[in-house]
Amino acid sequence: MKRRYLAVLCLSAAMGFSSCSKHIYAPNAANVPLLKEKNEFKAAVTPYNLQAAFALTNNIAIMANGHYVYQVNQGVENYPSDDIFINGDLRGGMGEGAIGFFKPLDPKKRMVFDVYAGGGAGSFRTLASGAGEEGVNKEDFRLRNRFSKIFIQPSIGFVHPVVEAAFSSRFSCVNFYDTYMGPRAFENDATAKSDFVRIADKSTIFYEPTFTVRAGYKYVKFQSQLLIAVPLTEGNTQYDRMNNYFQPVVFSMGVSVNIAHWYDDFRKK
Template sequence: MKSTIYAALLCGAAFAVSSCNKHIYVPNQVNVPLLKEKYEFKGSVTPSNLQAAFAITDHIAVMANGQYLWGFSYADPGNNFRDDDGILHDNNTRGGLVEGAVGFFQPIGSAKKAVFDVYAGYGSGHFKTLTGEYKSDNAVLNDYVIQNRFSKVFVQPSFGFVHRVVEAAFSSRFSFINFYDSNIGMKAFENQATEQSKYMKIYDKSVVFYEPAFTVRVGYKYVKFQAQLQFSTALNRNSFYNNNTYDYNNSFNEYFQPVNFNMGVAVDLAKWYNHVRR
C-alpha cells in the first residue's frame, strides 16, 4: 500500500512538470504546531499561507489556517497567462481556503524533545483557474475560466523533534474534499466535450487526498525560518475513470497540484524556552 502511494506521488510530480495544468485544488500548507505546554502559541506566515495554533490545556489545542493564491490578474489581460508553470507553482490559479481544527498533543520523554500531535478539522474554499487555450490579447478572460467551491474535512497526525534552535517534523494529512458549484467558461472546454464530461466526474463524489509533508524550522527561541515540502495525491482517482483506453491518472491529476514548497517565518511564544537546558 505504501509503495503504491509513493509511486503515485512521484508520477504526479513528474507529470506536473510537463503538463499544462488546470488546478481546481491547490493544497494549503500543513500546519504543524508541535506544541508542548498550556498557553503556548505558534504561528507562521508565508507568501500564500497564514497559520496559528494555541494550546488551551496541557494536551488540547486549536488551530486556524488561511490560504490565498494570487494567480492571474484581470487588470493585465495581455500578460496574465504564463505557460511556465512548474512543479512548485501555478501562475494561472487564484483563490484559497480557510479552516479550523481541534487537536491533541503529547510531548514525549523526560526532556520533551519529541512531540506527537493529531488534529481534525473542517474548512471551505474557492479556486478559479485559466485553461491553456487562453493566450490571445483579444480573448475574453472569463470565457476560459474554470471555477468551483469545495468543503474539506481533514485528519492530520504529526511527529517531530523540537529544540530551541531547530525543529523537524513529518506529517500525514488525509483530506476529504467535496467539490460543488462549478462554473465553466464557454470556451474552457471548446471542442473537448469528452474531456469536459470526464472533468465533471470530479463532482460526483468526495475526493480523498493523502498529503504528507516534511517541515523544518531553524532559528533561535521565538522566531525561526520555516520551510515545508508537501506532496498530494488523490487516493480514489481510479474510481472515477475506469475506461482502460483512457489515461485517467494523468487527466485526473491535471486538476490537482501534486507538490508544494513553502518558505516563511514561524513565531513561537512559550514559557518552556526559559527552563530548557542548552
C-alpha cells in the same frame, strides 16, 4: 496502480517536467505546531499561508489556517506560468479550523506527537487552455468551483530551541460543488470536459505526507515545508488526471513565531 502513479509524480517533481496543468484545487500548507505546554502559541507566515495554534491545556490545542493563491507573475514576460507546481491563472483560497491533542513523548519533551481534526471551505478559479490567445474573451474559458473539506492530521517531530523537524500524514476529504465551466472551455476536448464535470460527482480523499523543518533560535525560526498531495479515490477520472486538476506538490518557505515558557526552563533540565 497507486504506487505506479506516486512514482511518476515524484519523478516528475524531481526533474521539473513541464505540463499544461489547469489546477482547480491547490492544497494549503500543513499547520504543524508541535506544541508542548498550556498557553503556548505558535504562528507561521508564508507568501500563501497564515497559520496559528494555541494550547488550551497541557494536551488540548486549537488551530486556524488561512490560504490564498494569487498571481505572482503579473507583468513578467515569458514567465513559466503552467507546470506541475504552478498554474499561473489559479486564484482563490480557503479557511480552516481544527482542534487537536498533543503530548511530549520523553522526559525532556524533545519528541512531540500531535493529531488535529478539523474542516474548512474555499473556492478556486482558473482558465482553460486557449484563454491566452489574442482576441478571445478569457471569461469564456473560465473554470471555477467551490469546496468543503474535513481532515485529520497526525504528526511526530523533534523540537529544540534551535531546530525543529516533523513528519505529518494529513488525510483530507474534499467535496467539490458549484462547478462552473465557460462556454469555450475544453471546446475541442470532449473527454476533458466530461472529466472536469465529474470531479463534483463524489468526494475526493487526498493523502498528504508532509515534511517540515524550522531553524533559528527560540522564538523566531525560518520554516520550510514540502507537501505531496496524492488523490486516493479510485474509479474516477481525477485519479488519472491528478496533475491536470489537483496541484500535486506544495513547497513553502516562511517565518515561524513561537511564544512559550519552556524556553526559559530548557537549560535547567
